[in-house]
Amino acid sequence: MLSTAQIFVSPSPAVVGDIISCKFVINSILRVGCNCFICSAMQIDNHTAAQLAVKFEKDEPDNLALITEYIVQKSIFNMKHFAKIIEFGHRQQFNFIITQLLGPSLRDLALRQQFQNLSLQTLLKFAYQAIESLQTLHQAGFVHGAVNAV
Template identity: 30%
Template sequence: MQLVDQFPKNGDIIKDRYKIIRTISQGKNRMIFCAIDLQMQLIAIKMENDSDGHAFICVESAILKILDKSNHIPQFFSYGSYKNYKFMAYELLGPNMIDLVNYKKPYKFSLHSVLKFGIQAIETLQIIHNQDFIHRDIKPGNFLIGNTQGTFGTFYLIGFELCKKLNKKDGKITTPTNKAKFRGSLLYASLNAHNLVELGRNDDLISLLYILVEFHNEILPWSDVDELVKNLDFERILSWTQASQMASQTIP
């Protein structure tokens, strides 16, 4: 039986508090549900298999606790265990930026919308970076809009499972000497990520820059990355990423 088949079903109740209503998204080892708690409030529940004892959701919930009540960060409610899974309950949000940009042609945003999103996204990264965290997975699918009338124009950042604390010594940032593993999304990863260099705050900003260019121009110079990966043409991906000035020159 596959792991996804063992996840809760619609109508199941988690910890005598959260009733599953529907599935929002699912992957091999994790699922996100829309649920309702005892206070009759709609929430989101992210659940991850913990069979190997290394659930990323542990990291994500700890970071959301620290960032709780911050602007552009979903409100954190609780964290716990359910059968062989770890789960996190947090504020239910609306669609992500991929859903929004693909809603209708021409599959790109106006300059006004790009700037509105960009300003809020920079504010969000500033909040995270001021807490000495690096997100390391900045991509359109991790930015969502609010789910209420009062928050529908507000953007929120999720996906903190790859987030990391900055290395500091005596209050100063130190640069690790060991080679890092690749982190992030191939399409939006910075040159440092492709070169397996430990990521910093600037890499979050570079990934955001790529998103803004794509939202305005509809495409990045390396947007056929999936086909390149299929053919294992990593050198071509890297060469195009090195030419990221091509993208920045197209910004109005």
């Protein structure tokens, strides 16, 4: 069964080598989704700096996920378990947010290896960190609304 959601086909918000805000260069495309396009990037003037994540969303009235993410992340700035915002802006017909590039999700880890190979200690540590993160969101006045099992 085909999804009715449109996937970014054209125009693409960025390609490898593109410069964003005169400060960041796109290294690779990480994910392409229905409403979101995610790349890795690095600062042009600091090649030893950590990789960054760049998320793009088409600037349309119904697309509010990226702006909402920006508002939430600004509210929990410098809190444990959350990416630091580097920049938020507009490029062509897309909004973008640049943040620290975090490590793999539990889902990515589970798909990378046999799920049985994740130790109980690793799973409990993840569960504890997930609960801490949700608690931080709640204390800032937000409800996640889409917590799912792997």
